[in-house]
Amino acid sequence: MFGIYLKRELSRRKKAALVIALGLALGIALVITVNSVSAGMTQAQDKVLKSLYGLGTDMTVTKAQAAPTDSESGRPQFEFDAGSDSDDTQSSDRVMTQGGQALKASLVTDVAKQTGVASAVGALSLNVTKVDGSFTQGTAESSDSGSSQQGGPGGGQSTGQPRVQGGGANFDVNSYTVAGVDVTNQGLGPLATSKITTGKTFTTAQTNSKVAVVSASYAKENELTIAKTITISDTKYDIIGIATPDSSESTTDVYLPLKQAQTLADSADQVTTIYVTATDSKQIDTVKATIQKNISGTTVTTSADLADTVSGSLSTASNLATSVGKWLSIAVLIAAFLVAALLTSSAVSRRVREFGTLKALGWPSRKVTRQVVGESIVNGLIGGALGIGIGLAAAYTVTAISPTLTAELGSTASAGGGGGRMGGGGPGQQAASSTMDIALSAPVSLTTIALAAGLAIAGGLIAGAMGGWRASRMRPADALRSVQ
Structure with a gap:
């Protein structure tokens, strides 16, 4: 009897059932999308940290x-033989x-x-x-290069001052x-x-x-x-x-x-x-x-500590998904639950004659409540199925597009001359760094699917509880008064 009546009522109120299911579906789809994108952000960040940290490393210990000191400048010093006549490197x-x-x-x-x-x-x-490199010695030349006079008794001397031409270091x-x-x-x-x-x-x-x-x-x-x-x-x-x-x-x-x-x-x-x-x-x-x-x-650095050093669009997107995305999905989900509950309660109000007549025929209040809750749970399951489908489609779309995010690891310094990177190569230090391009994916786990199913059932129960509570308060006399 319960199944037959349930099927008949859902078929008779298709539009109302569809509106409730779609409201729940949108909330659940948003939760799936945000969770899958957040999981993708975590995977992307793990790739970045792995390059800094080392495969399988949980933490590093440094000092x-x-x-x-005053006698130590901390800068490299080099000594070369600049007095050599040779041009050897x-x-x-x-x-x-x-x-x-x-x-x-x-x-x-x-x-x-x-x-x-x-x-x-x-x-x-x-x-x-x-x-x-090498030093090249210069040659001393007189500024009066056109005359070359010898000194000595009775001889003249050049009046030009000698200058060093050429030479230098490379x-x-x-x-x-x-x-x-x-x-x-x-x-x-x-x-x-x-x-x-x-x-x-x-x-x-x-x-x-x-x-x-x-x-x-x-x-x-x-x-x-x-x-x-x-x-x-x-x-x-x-x-x-x-x-x-x-x-x-x-x-x-x-x-x-x-x-x-x-x-x-x-x-x-x-x-x-x-x-x-x-x-x-x-x-x-x-x-x-x-x-x-x-x-x-010593200083102990974990991957969680290093995560704060990652900047760029990856960090921005991760913060957006974590803060704005999750709060938005929660707000939409709560709104969907409230809409479903209000629509169910409104539908019960329009079924005063029906429930009053059923009570007059002998239905106890708990049976009427069970009927309303059963209809709401079915609506929730339908909304959950739709929401999971929409959420999976959104997640797979993100994975297919694979938007590229940039992760910047500290600051970059380059050496002069021959190039090369200056700075550190150990975890926990950001003296040397690089910029990484990470393709974002949105993996959907079984946990996320289970969460969506649980939310669908919860939404149905909340809507059914409100509608059932209102239906249980109706009396057979209410049905007689509504007859015209």
Whole structure:
């Protein structure tokens, strides 16, 4: 009886049912769209952070750079032999640690022992500034170049003052970044976000070998290939691999075994960054607090901290989707629920004779209420189905269009002369940075679909509860009074 009466009433009031269903559908579709776009923003931001952070890295441990003393300017200094008569090229490399104050390598073990830490790996970030070129000596010429008189007794002398003509210096400056990699655990650290596209990566036996992996962009810029060598501070390194970053331009140009990098920088048993993974991704804040408490003087940076450094259209769109989008979807959903409830209550008011007659025939109030609630839930389910369809269509449209968003990671500084990027290559530091273009997608998860279905049922229940409450208060006498 319930099903038959329900079907008849919905068929008889198609327009009212359709209006209620469409109101709920629009609210649910907006919720799906906003949630899917927000998920796409999160994925895009994860790609950006991965390029800074390292694959699988949950946090990094560094130490703030100390202010230089009066005797230390903190700037690279170069010395050349300007008195030589030769025009031979002179070259000098200045290797400096970057990304913070150096830490003892033993701290890597201490961090790994902290509660909640799954793995910890140390890395050394360096900046190499290479200056090469030559001096050219000038020639001294008299201003009276037309006369050449000899001095001596009875002889005349030139009255012109000698001047130096020509000469000078021509030097090229090239700055690039070097990362010392723990070759025994390359799945964590600066090389983890890149894949070897040519050649091979380090082996565990090459902990102190003179070998190098260079980034694809740096190799192209300097015409480097496998089997060639790269010279840093008079030390030659055989290039064994070309690394291509997974998601962005790499901020590191050259990768060396950690011990070799420490030798170059005269920083034996020191690192600048400790990469950390947690045993539980949900306990990152707890692990961060533990490390800061037990390892004094260090700065722990998580991906959530780095997210604040990402700017550009990606950040703007993410904030828009998070703040405006979610509040707008909530407001529309509440409005849809209220409209559905008011329309259902209004429909009940127009069915006074019907419900009064049913009560006169013996229907109890709970049965009338169940009838109204059942009709509302069906309307809600229809609205939910329509809303899910509209929301999926909107999400797939965003994915198909794939609008491009720009993410800016800090500020960019370039070196003079030979080019190259100056600045840091470690997480938690933004001295070196790049601009990334990210294609936005809008993935729809099963959780979002389940949320939409739950909202549809909730909307039907709210509308049915209001309508049912009003229907339950009607008396058989109301039906008799409405008969004309």
